[in-house]
Amino acid sequence: MHTITVANPKGGVGKTTIAENLAFFYEETFALPLAYLNMDDQGSPHQTNPVHDADYCIVDTAGKLERELSQLFTDTDTLIVPTMSSPLGMKPLHTLVTHFRKVSPQARLIVVVNCYDS
16 A cells, blocks of 8 residues: 655645545546545544555644654655745754655655745
8 A cells, every 4th residue: 555644743734635635636536445544633524534455545644743753654655745935834844854754765755835925
């Protein structure tokens, strides 16, 4: 199973929106068994759905410190880190990416910059 985790210790950066849209895309486009793990208690159209024979698992995390995500990171194949294009978002982004690379050096890392104003 390929696990895609959407994480950032900072709240309000678009984690749930990205996880939801990714889950809907995989369900509609590929019609594959999809597991969805909702670790964010703020509510979501997708509820935790552990499918044991799933090809993909999408994990929506709450804003947490990176040490709480360490175990999850060891099982992550792709990490998507949404962030805002503001100075306040850079330190949590750097801390998370540095920690993730120590735990999962071979995993794919994607940073999504939301609310970019050119």
